[in-house]
Amino acid sequence: MKAIDLELLMKSAIGGDKAAYTKLLDQLTPILLRFISKKVKSLDAAEDILQEVLISIHKARHTYDGKRPLMPWVYAIAKFRLSDHLRQLYGKAVEVNIEDFSDIEDLNVTNSLSFYESIRSKVKNLSGKQPIILELMHEQGFTTKEVAAKLGMKESAVKVAAHRAYKVLRKKLSA
Amino acid sequence: MKTSELIENLSSESSTVKFQNPAILFIKWVALSVVYLALMLLVFGIRPDVLYKLQTALFIAELASLLLIALTVGVAAIILSYPDAYQKRYLIFLPIIPAIAFVITLFFEVQTQVATPVQNEQHMLGCFLCICILALGPAFLLFKQLMQNASTSPRLASAMAVLAAFSLGALTIRLSEKVDSMMHIIGAHYLPLLFLTVIGLLAGRKLLKW
Numbered sequence: 055m056k057a058i059d060l061e062l063l064m065k066s067a068i069g070g071d072k073a074a075y076t077k078l079l080d081q082l083t084p085i086l087l088r089f090i091s092k093k094v095k096s097l098d099a100a101e102d103i104l105q106e107v108l109i110s111i112h113k114a115r116h117t118y119d120g121k122r123p124l125m126p127w128v129y130a131i132a133k134f135r136l137s138d139h140l141r142q143l144y145g146k147a148v149e150v151n152i153e154d155f156s157d158i159e160d161l162n163v164t165n166s167l168s169f170y171e172s173i174r175s176k177v178k179n180l181s182g183k184q185p186i187i188l189e190l191m192h193e194q195g196f197t198t199k200e201v202a203a204k205l206g207m208k209e210s211a212v213k214v215a216a217h218r219a220y221k222v223l224r225k226k227l228s229a
Numbered sequence: 230m231k232t233s234e235l236i237e238n239l240s241s242e243s244s245t246v247k248f249q250n251p252a253i254l255f256i257k258w259v260a261l262s263v264v265y266l267a268l269m270l271l272v273f274g275i276r277p278d279v280l281y282k283l284q285t286a287l288f289i290a291e292l293a294s295l296l297l298i299a300l301t302v303g304v305a306a307i308i309l310s311y312p313d314a315y316q317k318r319y320l321i322f323l324p325i326i327p328a329i330a331f332v333i334t335l336f337f338e339v340q341t342q343v344a345t346p347v348q349n350e351q352h353m354l355g356c357f358l359c360i361c362i363l364a365l366g367p368a369f370l371l372f373k374q375l376m377q378n379a380s381t382s383p384r385l386a387s388a389m390a391v392l393a394a395f396s397l398g399a400l401t402i403r404l405s406e407k408v409d410s411m412m413h414i415i416g417a418h419y420l421p422l423l424f425l426t427v428i429g430l431l432a433g434r435k436l437l438k439w
Binding site: 075076083120129130133134 | 232235237250311313381
């Protein structure tokens with residue numbers, strides 16, 4: 055569908071035409087999803103952001119001037135909500151909730167040993183106590199409780215450090 | 230919720246909406262602010278030597294450039310309250326010209342006073358509070374309009390709104406207070422403007438959340 059058709063639909067929508075509004079949002083959905091997916095790999099996250107963008111378009115529709123092109127207005131909203139999402143994601147990476155990582159203790163250390171061997175050099179380059187924590191957990195098979203006791207740390211601190219290390223490693227490996 | 234369900238819900242909620250033209254928002258803001266400031270000027274009183282001062286080129290240049298800053302920054306704030314900056318983002322750079330003129334004027338005013346020093350009664354905090362009271366009306370009016378829109382640059386829009394409102398406050402106090410010491414005017418009137426603009430910038434995301 056051409057941009058001009060979308061503008062016509064938007065004009066009808068702000069005039070109260072519900073069918074035109076449904077059609078407009080339906081037409082915008084794949085365009086926005088493509089735009090969001092360029093920055094967000096997870097399909098679920100992209101879908102969440104898409105819904106946020108659609109709600110924002112709905113809330114802000116009174117700020118669209120029918121005499122101007124629609125797509126710069128739509129993309130400005132999409133970009134704003136996408137930045138919001140990425141900012142929140144970054145914030146969460148700093149404020150880690152330990153309840154979310156209770157499964158770390160149950161990791162199958164033996165199976166991960168061979169994989170650990172292949173990424174040993176990258177582990178060594180991690181900062182602070184992260185390399186020793188991963189080494190104790192994945193090479194020597196200690197539990198987080200035992201690692202905590204060995205290093206004089208709280209168990210939760212070990213879990214958080216391990217989680218952060220995994221994130222850094224994931225980033226390095228996918229780069 | 231599936232996206233298709235959301236679209237259905239949004240469509241069923243939709244009704245006719247009226248577009249708010251930025252020019253009309255700006256005119257409304259200016260008109261109401263002028264009324265408020267005129268009333269406040271009556272309360273605070275006009276400086277007794279206002280007619281004499283209005284014949285001084287540097288004083289007029291200072292007020293004119295400050296007024297232009299307030300107006301252009303007001304335009305920028307309103308433009309920034311539209312998601313796409315009304316597709317006229319270049320307007321946010323308008324305040325640069327009067328800002329340069331303002332700084333040059335202040336420089337010449339300071340130079341003049343170095344040659345012939347002026348002694349005035351000075352009350353730093355009092356001036357600052359007066360400017361805050363004077364700026365309250367324009368700030369309230371402008372933020373009310375910005376909050377009804379949907380800014381995708383909330384920090385910048387908020388900073389601009391604070392600067393616009395407090396510039397009007399600072400301008401009005403120059404017409405009310407018989408103080409001409411430039412050191413005092415810069416220190417107690419104009420520097421706090423910058424400080425408050427930074428606060429506006431920091432609070433923007435919360436103030437203009439939508």
